[in-house]
Amino acid sequence: MRFLHTSDWHLGRALYGKKRDAEFEAFFDWLLTTIENEQIDVLLVAGDIFDTTTPSHTAQTHYYRFLYQVSQTCCSHVVIIAGNHDSPTFLTAPQALLKHLHVHVVGAMSERIEDEIIVLEKNGEAQAIVCAVPYLRDQDLRRLEAGENLDDKNKKMGLGLMRHYQEVAQQAKRLQQQHQQAGLAALPVIAMGHLFVAGGKTIDGDGVRDLYVGNLVKTGVDIFPAIFDYVALGHLHVPQCVAQQEHIRYSGSPIPMGYGEAGQQKQVVVVDFTQGIRKISTITVPRFQDLVRVVGDLPQIQQQLQQLAQVQSQAWLEVEYTGAERVPHLRQQLEQWVEESTLEILRIKNPLLIQQTLQAQHQAQQLDELSPVEVFERCLAAHQVPQAQHPALWHCYQQILQQIQEDDQHA
Numbered sequence: 500m501r502f503l504h505t506s507d508w509h510l511g512r513a514l515y516g517k518k519r520d521a522e523f524e525a526f527f528d529w530l531l532t533t534i535e536n537e538q539i540d541v542l543l544v545a546g547d548i549f550d551t552t553t554p555s556h557t558a559q560t561h562y563y564r565f566l567y568q569v570s571q572t573c574c575s576h577v578v579i580i581a582g583n584h585d586s587p588t589f590l591t592a593p594q595a596l597l598k599h600l601h602v603h604v605v606g607a608m609s610e611r612i613e614d615e616i617i618v619l620e621k622n623g624e625a626q627a628i629v630c631a632v633p634y635l636r637d638q639d640l641r642r643l644e645a646g647e648n649l650d651d652k653n654k655k656m657g658l659g660l661m662r663h664y665q666e667v668a669q670q671a672k673r674l675q676q677q678h679q680q681a682g683l684a685a686l687p688v689i690a691m692g693h694l695f696v697a698g699g700k701t702i703d704g705d706g707v708r709d710l711y712v713g714n715l716v717k718t719g720v721d722i723f724p725a726i727f728d729y730v731a732l733g734h735l736h737v738p739q740c741v742a743q744q745e746h747i748r749y750s751g752s753p754i755p756m757g758y759g760e761a762g763q764q765k766q767v768v769v770v771d772f773t774q775g776i777r778k779i780s781t782i783t784v785p786r787f788q789d790l791v792r793v794v795g796d797l798p799q800i801q802q803q804l805q806q807l808a809q810v811q812s813q814a815w816l817e818v819e820y821t822g823a824e825r826v827p828h829l830r831q832q833l834e835q836w837v838e839e840s841t842l843e844i845l846r847i848k849n850p851l852l853i854q855q856t857l858q859a860q861h862q863a864q865q866l867d868e869l870s871p872v873e874v875f876e877r878c879l880a881a882h883q884v885p886q887a888q889h890p891a892l893w894h895c896y897q898q899i900l901q902q903i904q905e906d907d908q909h910a
Contacts, residue, residue, distance in 0.1 A: 500687075501540050502770040503767055503770075504769075505543070505545070505750050506545035506546055506731070507734070507756075508548055508753060509550040510549045511557070516845075519788070522787045523754075530565075531569065534569065534572050535572050540626075541627070542569060542577045545580060545733030546581055547582030547585060547693065547733060552584070566600060567600065576617075576619050578605075579605070579631075587633065608632075616670050625683075627687050627689060628688045629689045630664075630668065630691065630727070635660065640655070656718070657719075660694065674686070687772045687775075693734050695734055697719050719742075720744055731768075732747065732750075738765065738781070751765060751766065752765065758817045760790075765783070766783050788813075788815060793817070794821060797826060808840035812841065815845050816837075817846045818848065
C-alpha cells in the first residue's frame with residue numbers, strides 16, 4: 500500500500516484578517532491530483548484539520564467536499580485524527596456517515612483501545628494496521644494531585660503518553676500475529692499522533708509556543724514502540740524527521756501559517772510498503788500565495804517594494820519599519836507606494852510606535868500585535884520578576900492557556 504501523510508491544514512485560518520480560502524482550495528486541488536498521479540491508497544491526516552473548534556461554514560464546505568472528492572479517486576481509505584485545534588465531538592459527529600466513504604475519524608481517546616486501531620483492506624484483504632492516536636489531553640493521561648511541581652507533571656505526562664502508545668502497539672501486535680497465524684504476510688503497522696516530540700523544530704509565529712512553553716508536554720521518541728513501521732506526526736509546522744529517525748516524521752503544514760514560515764518549503768510524505776520493504780519519499784507542495792516580509796528603514800523598504808512591483812509580484816506583505824526616525828504617516832506612505840501594483844500589505848510593524856503605544860493610555864489598541872505568550876513575557880519584564888521565578892510562573896500560565904483552550908473545545 501502507498502500512504503500519503505499530511506497534517507495541520509488549519510482550515511479557516513486567516514492571516515491578519517485576510518481570508519485564505521483560495522489557498523485551501525488550490526491545495527486540495529493539488530492534493531487530489533497528487534493522489535491520482537502517485538496512486539495513493541491511504542491518506543493520513545495527523546490532526547489540526549481546522550483552525551478553531553467552531554469552524555466556519557466555508558471551512559466545513561472545503562473539508563467535506565474534499566473528502567467526497569477523495570472517495571472518487573484511487574484512494575481506498577482516509578484516516579483522520581483530531582489535533583489540539585480541533586473539536587473531537589465536531590470531527591466525530593458524522594463518523595458513521597463518513598465510514599461509508601471509507602473515512603476513519605478518531606477524535607478523542609476512548610475507553611476501548613480498539614477504537615484507535617484500524618485495519619485497512621484493499622480488494623477484500625487486510626493490508627495494514629493503523630494506530631490512530633488523537634491529540635491526548637492532560638486529563639487523558641494523568642490525575643491531578645495537590646502539591647505536584649513542574650517536573651512531576653512532565654514525568655506523569657510522559658509516562659501517560661508512553662503507556663498509551665504501548666497499549667495500542669500491543670493491540671496492533673495481536674492483530675498482526677493473528678494475521679500471520681493464518682499463513683499470511685505480516686501487516687505493516689503505522690502509528691499516528693498529534694504531539695510535541697522533543698527535538699522537533701518550530702518557527703516563530705506558528706502558534707505552537709502559545710500552548711507549549713519551555714519543555715512542557717514534550718516527550719522523546721522512545722514512547723514509540725519498535726513495532727511501528729512508520730509514525731505520522733502532526734502539530735509542528737516544519738517538515739522534519741525526529742531524532743534522525745527516518746520513519747518518525749512531521750509532514751508539516753501544507754501552506755505557511757504565518758510570515759515565519761514564508762520561506763519554508765512545504766511538503767507531504769509518501770510511504771510505500773511493497774512485499775515488506777518500506778520506502779519513504781517526499782513531494783514538494785507548490786506555493787499558492789507568496790508571503791513576503793519587507794524589513795528596513797524607509798528608503799530600504801521603498802526599494803524592496805519597487806523591486807517586487809517590477810516583477811509584478813502578487814505577494815501579501817508584512818512590512819517592518821526599523822528606522823530610527825519617527826514616521827507619523829507610515830501606513831499612508833506605504834499604501835501609496837503599492838497602490839499601482841498587485842502587492843497587498845497585510846501588516847505594518849513599527850516597533851517605535853508599538854513601544855510608545857504600550858507605554859501610553861491606549862495600550863489595548865495594540866494587543867492584536869501580540870500573542871498571549873508575548874504579553875506574558877512583557878509582564879514579567881515590566882514587573883522585573885526574578886529569573887528564578889520564571890519557570891514556575893510559566894508553568895501556571897501554560898496550564899491556564901491549556902485549560903482555556905480545552906474548555907472552548909468542550910463548550
